[in-house]
Amino acid sequence: MSTKFLITMVILANIFAMEQVLGMTSVTLHGVTDTLPSEKEKYKVALETAAAAFQDAEKLFADPTFESRDGWKVDQSNDDDDVVYAKHTKEGTKMVTVRTVLAGKVDDVMQETWTGASGLPEWNPNIDFASTIANLTDHVDILTYGNNDILVVSGREFVSARLYRKVGDYYIMASRSVNLTDVPEKRGKVRAWLYLAAARFRADPTDPENKTLTDVVMHVDLKGFLPKLLVNQVVGKIMLMDAEQNKKHFGEIKQKKDEAKKAANDAA
Numbered sequence: 062m063s064t065k066f067l068i069t070m071v072i073l074a075n076i077f078a079m080e081q082v083l084g085m086t087s088v089t090l091h092g093v094t095d096t097l098p099s100e101k102e103k104y105k106v107a108l109e110t111a112a113a114a115f116q117d118a119e120k121l122f123a124d125p126t127f128e129s130r131d132g133w134k135v136d137q138s139n140d141d142d143d144v145v146y147a148k149h150t151k152e153g154t155k156m157v158t159v160r161t162v163l164a165g166k167v168d169d170v171m172q173e174t175w176t177g178a179s180g181l182p183e184w185n186p187n188i189d190f191a192s193t194i195a196n197l198t199d200h201v202d203i204l205t206y207g208n209n210d211i212l213v214v215s216g217r218e219f220v221s222a223r224l225y226r227k228v229g230d231y232y233i234m235a236s237r238s239v240n241l242t243d244v245p246e247k248r249g250k251v252r253a254w255l256y257l258a259a260a261r262f263r264a265d266p267t268d269p270e271n272k273t274l275t276d277v278v279m280h281v282d283l284k285g286f287l288p289k290l291l292v293n294q295v296v297g298k299i300m301l302m303d304a305e306q307n308k309k310h311f312g313e314i315k316q317k318k319d320e321a322k323k324a325a326n327d328a329a
Contacts, residue, residue, distance in 0.1 A: 088112040091226045095198040104197055104222075107239045111201050111224035114237035118259035121278060122233065133158070136297035143304055145297040152256065155293045156280040159304045163273045164315035167264045170273040171232045173314065174260065175225060178204055184313075185306045187211055187299070194244060200225055203239065207250050211302070212295050217283055218250040221258070231263040256280040271315070277304065 086105040087096040090112060097108055126132050136147035136157060147155045163170050181191040191206035207218035220241055225234035238255040246252045257280045265272035279300055283292050 090115060090224075091228055093200065093226060095201050095224070097197060101195065101197055104195060104203065107195075107203050107222040107241070108197055108201055108224075110237050110239050111222035111235065114222070114235040114257055114259070115224045115226065115233065117257055118235035118261075118278065119228070119233055121257075121259070122261050122276065127158075137301045139301060139305065141305070141308075143301060143308075145301050145304075147293075147297050149293075150256075150280060152280075152282065153289050154256075154280065154282055155296055156257075156278065157297045157300045158276060158278045159300055160274065160276050161304050161308055162265055163275050163308060163311040164271065165273055165311050165318075166270060167231065167262050167273045169314075170275070170311060171225070171234070171262050173311070174234065174262070175223075178206070181206065184310045185303065187302055187306065189216060190247075194220070194241070197222075203241070204236075205244060207247060208299075211299055214283060214287065214292075214295055214299070215285070216250045217253040217285075218247050219253055219255055220244050221255050231261060233259065233261050235259040251283070251285040253284050254282040256282065273311075275307075 085096055085099065086102060086108055087094050088108055089095075095108065095112075097104060121127055130146050133146035133148045135144055136155070137145040143159060143161055145157050145159045147157045150156050165173075179192050181188040187208055189207045189209045191204065194203040194205055196202045201222065201224045203220070203222050205218065205220045208214075208216055210216055220239060221236045222239045223234060223236040225232060236255060236258040238253075257278065259278045261276040263274045265274045277300070279296070281296065283296070
């Protein structure tokens with residue numbers, strides 16, 4: 062055993078011991094470590110929950126049956142060739158997924174998705190409110206957001222922890238519900254439970270400078286008094302509605318950027 066190896070192990074052990082003494086919680090995924098500052102240690106479970114959601118999402122996206130849609134069934138579709146697939150889970154609720162092409166480079170789409178959450182109500186009519194409860198690190202946060210009444214489903218709200226990583230040349234973002242005692246339920250809303258919400262953002266090989274291939278997965282329990290049979294009938298429709306709004310939003314962002322670029326070139 063080399064001296065260099067022993068020194069490295071001692072250093073790592075000291076770092077681990079220091080984190081334990083200071084009460085610091087860390088997660089490391091794809092070579093990036095997120096460490097909670099001491100004043101945010103109360104969100105330890107949220108960090109660990111987000112990391113677990115990311116690992117579940119990564120495993121799902123890597124499964125060959127996800128790409129082939131083996132075991133999934135067509136649930137919803139529209140005239141723009143967007144198709145929502147669904148499969149049943151052990152919880153008795155559906156997991157749904159949709160693949161869309163969003164306007165913009167993959168880095169820009171990821172950045173807008175991550176930083177623009179609080180602006181969702183401004184452009185998505187399905188969203189009633191959205192805000193950040195806490196920024197835990199540069200790659201992890203906790204959000205609360207709520208839906209307006211959609212179809213037969215009255216307004217729901219969520220409190221979830223998010224985490225993202227760049228994996229090679231693409232991104233994965235994952236989210237899962239967390240219980241926070243200091244965030245009471247909003248009046249008039251039913252707090253739903255998000256088993257998993259995840260998105261994978263990849264450059265579209267047909268036009269990587271202008272298009273992003275996006276896979277979104279959602280597995281949710283809407284709670285309340287709705288029978289699971291009814292929930293399973295509408296969750297795919299809700300996902301399709303959000304996918305349509307998302308495409309419209311990123312199309313508008315891309316158009317504004319192109320117009321600004323053209324104006325700058327014309328003025329040069």
